[in-house]
Amino acid sequence: MIDTQIPKIEGAVGRFTxxxxxxxxxxxxxxxxxxxxxxxxxxxxxxxxxxxxxxxxAPLIFCEAFLPSARRFFWKPQRFPIADAHYAMGFALLAxxxxxAKHHRRAVHFLEVLLETRCPNFEDYCWGYPFDWETxxxxxxxxxxxxxxxxxxxEAFSAVYAIDSDPKWLQVMRSTAxxxxxxxxxxxxxxxxxxxxxxxxxxxxxxxxxxxxxxxxLLTKAGIELSEPVYLETAKRNLNFVLSAQNADGxxxxxxxxxxxxxxxxHTCFVLxxxxxxxxxxxxxxxxxxIERGVAYYVKNLVDAERLPxxxxxxxxxxxxRKELYDCAECVNLGxxxxxxxxxxxxxxxxxxxxxxSRWQKRDGSFRARKLLVGWDNVxxxxxxxxxxxxxxxxxxxxxxxx
Numbered sequence: 169m170i171d172t173q174i175p176k177i178e179g180a181v182g183r184f185t186x187x188x189x190x191x192x193x194x195x196x197x198x199x200x201x202x203x204x205x206x207x208x209x210x211x212x213x214x215x216x217x218x219x220x221x222x223x224x225x226a227p228l229i230f231c232e233a234f235l236p237s238a239r240r241f242f243w244k245p246q247r248f249p250i251a252d253a254h255y256a257m258g259f260a261l262l263a264x265x266x267x268x269a270k271h272h273r274r275a276v277h278f279l280e281v282l283l284e285t286r287c288p289n290f291e292d293y294c295w296g297y298p299f300d301w302e303t304x305x306x307x308x309x310x311x312x313x314x315x316x317x318x319x320x321x322x323e324a325f326s327a328v329y330a331i332d333s334d335p336k337w338l339q340v341m342r343s344t345a346x347x348x349x350x351x352x353x354x355x356x357x358x359x360x361x362x363x364x365x366x367x368x369x370x371x372x373x374x375x376x377x378x379x380x381x382x383x384x385x386l387l388t389k390a391g392i393e394l395s396e397p398v399y400l401e402t403a404k405r406n407l408n409f410v411l412s413a414q415n416a417d418g419x420x421x422x423x424x425x426x427x428x429x430x431x432x433x434x435h436t437c438f439v440l441x442x443x444x445x446x447x448x449x450x451x452x453x454x455x456x457x458x459i460e461r462g463v464a465y466y467v468k469n470l471v472d473a474e475r476l477p478x479x480x481x482x483x484x485x486x487x488x489x490r491k492e493l494y495d496c497a498e499c500v501n502l503g504x505x506x507x508x509x510x511x512x513x514x515x516x517x518x519x520x521x522x523x524x525x526s527r528w529q530k531r532d533g534s535f536r537a538r539k540l541l542v543g544w545d546n547v548x549x550x551x552x553x554x555x556x557x558x559x560x561x562x563x564x565x566x567x568x569x570x571x
Contacts, residue, residue, distance in 0.1 A: 187533030418465030
């Protein structure tokens with residue numbers, strides 16, 4: 169099915185790169201409504217006092233649902249390291265497939281940007297968000313490293329290093345892996361199992377499943393590529409936590425803290441793709457079993473009758489949109505990783521690609537951000553999820569050529 173869509177995907181990627189050249193590398197973000205002091209205050213109040221906080225965030229949620237272009241009144245366009253990493257990976261994939269030096273130069277450009285946008289005040293290379301992020305567990309200040317960003321940046325440097333063998337990239341890979349290994353708290357959860365922190369904070373509560381999945385993958389990949397067996401030992405403990413956190417029906421809650429027990433589309437994909445990458449690297453049979461159970465849950469609960477992604481199977485709150493570009497991007501990523509292994513996933517992948525190219529990609533080459541209750545959110549946001557979809561489509565082209 170995907171084979172017949174390859175020319176369309178190649179055309180979509182070409183149009184997107186044309187758009188990216190003209191639009192630029194900064195953008196508004198999903199969190200723009202809540203990045204300012206006022207927005208963060210409203211969100212913090214919602215977490216502390218939900219009833220009163222609902223009144224405070226209501227105007228922002230209204231804008232998000234009905235006036236998405238109003239982001240420009242709340243915050244500024246920014247550059248996002250996680251997006252730059254995805255762009256670097258996408259262009260590296262194009263360079264490998266085509267042998268065209270211009271794609272390699274573009275990938276190198278994004279790596280050079282990442283060197284400049286690392287978190288300050290840390291000895292080793294690390295990255296996070298360029299804004300203060302208000303969460304249920306407190307404020308993550310701008311420049312706070314995030315374990316959910318690091319793996320993408322490590323992968324980006326690894327991908328370009330595989331092409332040009334520049335020792336500068338290898339040095340960054342070593343430093344990033346060292347930070348991921350040393351800086352994050354591990355909380356014992358069972359025999360040979362531990363949940364890692366989301367940030368390097370010594371009191372990070374741990375328990376977020378995708379955070380441990382990300383770290384397990386990063387340390388597995390780095391442990392093999394950099395010949396560091398100690399990384400593999402820690403990776404195994406984080407992996408065991410992820411495996412033990414899987415519910416009987418094959419799902420994962422966002423966290424094991426008993427509070428954030430929602431199940432959503434893209435965080436499920438984050439966990440599954442980490443397991444799929446670990447399985448590729450190590451052949452881990454436990455990961456294979458968890459993937460099989462997770463895919464069965466995904467197919468049954470996280471796509472609709474048209475085999476298109478739905479945002480949640482268990483919601484944390486009311487949502488103000490119908491479909492999410494991030495869900496589509498991660499569906500394509502996961503589908504490409506598992507291409508040919510699960511027939512229902514292959515069919516979902518084909519459907520999502522067709523929908524993306526026919527309804528989501530705009531004439532200028534960018535993609536719509538959300539299908540709202542009424543109309544679309546057409547604000548292009550690099551982190552949410554223009555870059556992720558670009559990389560996913562390039563990865564799908566690469567996987568299809570290998571098959």
